[in-house]
Amino acid sequence: MKNKTWSDWSKSDEARYSMLYSYLKKKLKDLDEFTFIDDNKRAIMTLIENNENWADKTKEALLFMCAKYLKSSNDLRYGKMYSSRGYEYMQQNREEESKNEQDPKEQENYRDHQYFMNVLNTIDYNNIKTINEHYKYLLLCLLTYQPPVRTSYYINSKFIFREKDNDKINNFIRINRRKPITVSYIINNDKVSKTKVYNMNKKLSIININNKKLVDLIIDSYTKYPRTYLFEINEKPITQPTLLNWLRDITKVNAINNDIMRSSYINWFYDHHKSIGEREKLAYMMRHSVLTSMRNYLKVTNEETVQNQPNKIIELQTKIYEIKKDCHKEVDDLLYKKRRRDVIRTMNNGGVPRESTLLKYNIEYDDQNKLYK
Numbered sequence: 001m002k003n004k005t006w007s008d009w010s011k012s013d014e015a016r017y018s019m020l021y022s023y024l025k026k027k028l029k030d031l032d033e034f035t036f037i038d039d040n041k042r043a044i045m046t047l048i049e050n051n052e053n054w055a056d057k058t059k060e061a062l063l064f065m066c067a068k069y070l071k072s073s074n075d076l077r078y079g080k081m082y083s084s085r086g087y088e089y090m091q092q093n094r095e096e097e098s099k100n101e102q103d104p105k106e107q108e109n110y111r112d113h114q115y116f117m118n119v120l121n122t123i124d125y126n127n128i129k130t131i132n133e134h135y136k137y138l139l140l141c142l143l144t145y146q147p148p149v150r151t152s153y154y155i156n157s158k159f160i161f162r163e164k165d166n167d168k169i170n171n172f173i174r175i176n177r178r179k180p181i182t183v184s185y186i187i188n189n190d191k192v193s194k195t196k197v198y199n200m201n202k203k204l205s206i207i208n209i210n211n212k213k214l215v216d217l218i219i220d221s222y223t224k225y226p227r228t229y230l231f232e233i234n235e236k237p238i239t240q241p242t243l244l245n246w247l248r249d250i251t252k253v254n255a256i257n258n259d260i261m262r263s264s265y266i267n268w269f270y271d272h273h274k275s276i277g278e279r280e281k282l283a284y285m286m287r288h289s290v291l292t293s294m295r296n297y298l299k300v301t302n303e304e305t306v307q308n309q310p311n312k313i314i315e316l317q318t319k320i321y322e323i324k325k326d327c328h329k330e331v332d333d334l335l336y337k338k339r340r341r342d343v344i345r346t347m348n349n350g351g352v353p354r355e356s357t358l359l360k361y362n363i364e365y366d367d368q369n370k371l372y373k
Contacts (some may be wrong), residue, residue, distance in 0.1 A: 008068065012191075016065040023051070037069050041078045045085060047119040056096075060089035065218075106263070109255045113268030116144040116261075119251060125217075135231055138221050139243065143261045144215040145284045147269075149207070150190055151258045156237050157185070157230045159222060161355070168202075173230050175219060177359065183209045183218050192287050193238075207285050223360040260287065347372045
C-alpha cells in the first residue's frame with residue numbers, strides 16, 4: 001500500500017488490496033506494489049471482471065476498494081467509474097440474493113445441520129491424540145452447537161477468566177469459574193462493532209454459550225492445552241486459511257467455508273423456530289440482522305441433493321461409536337472420581353493448584369473451612 005493514512009481505509013480494504021496485487025502480478029509486468037492501481041487503472045476493471053474464478057460478490061468488493069483508493073488519491077474521475085461499476089454489481093448481487101437460491105459452489109458443498117452433528121458423533125473425543133486434531137474437533141463443535149459467528153472471531157479471540165480482563169477492544173472467550181461455570185464469547189471488534197445497533201448496546205457484545213456439551217468441551221480444551229488464543233500454533237493465532245483447511249478436513253467437504261456453516265445453521269434454526277423474536281435473538285448472536293439472515297444465509301436448498309448426502313454411513317458410524325462409548329463411560333467415571341480425590345488431597349496437604357486443574361475437576365476453595373473441595 002501507499003505510505004499514506006486514510007481514515008476510512010479498513011483492514012478489509014487492505015486484504016482486498018493485497019489479494020488484487022497477488023492476482024495482477026501474474027497478469028501484468030513490472031507491477032509496483034505501492035502504485036499498481038494508479039499505474040493500471042485503465043486495465044484493472046476489465047481484469048477483475050474477466051476473472052472466472054471470482055464470484056460477483058468478490059468483484060463488487062474489489063471494485064469498491066479500487067474506487068475508495070482512487071478517490072483517496074484525488075483521482076475522482078476513475079474513482080467514480082469504479083464506484084459506478086461496483087454499484088451495478090451490488091444491485092445485481094442483491095437481486096440474486098433475494099431469490100435465496102444457492103449458487104453452484106454452495107450446491108456442491110452445502111450440507112445440512114444434521115450432517116455435521118453426525119460427523120461429530122462418529123468421533124471418539126477421548127481418542128484424539130494430537131492438538132491439531134483436537135482443534136479441528138473443537139472448531140466443528142463451535143460451528144455446530146453454537147450459532148456460528150464470523151471467521152475473524154475464531155482466529156483472534158483470547159481466553160480470559162475475569163470480567164475486568166475485558167479491555168473492550170479485543171475479542172475474548174471468557175470462562176467464568178463461579179458456579180455454575182459459564183463460557184461466553186466477547187466480541188468487541190468485528191465487521192459490525194461500530195454500527196449503531198452494536199455500538200450503542202454493548203450487552204450485545206457478550207454471547208453466552210448455552211450448550212452444556214460445548215461448555216464442557218471448551219473448559220476441557222483449555223485444561224488439556226493451556227494457551228492464550230482460542231486457536232494458536234507456536235503461541236501465535238492461526239490464519240484464516242488454516243481454519244478453512246481444518247474445517248474441510250474434518251467435514252470431508254472440499255470447499256466448505258464459514259458462510260456455508262452459517263447458512264446451514266440458520267436453515268436448521270428457522271425450520272425449528274418460527275417466531276420473529278427467536279429469529280431476532282439468533283441474528284444478534286450471529287452479529288447481523290434478521291434481514292441479513294434471510295437475504296444472505298437462508299437458502300432454498302435442493303432437497304434431492306441434501307437427501308443424497310452421505311448421512312447414512314455417518315449415522316451407522318455414530319451408532320457404533322455410541323456402543324463403544326457406553327462400554328467405556330462407567331470406567332472413565334470411576335477414574336475421574338479417583339483422580340479428583342487425589343488432587344484435592346494433594347492441594348489440602350499444601351500443593352499449589354493450577355487454574356487448569358481447578359477447572360478440569362470442578363474444584364473450589366471453601367473459605368470457611370480453609371479447604372479445597
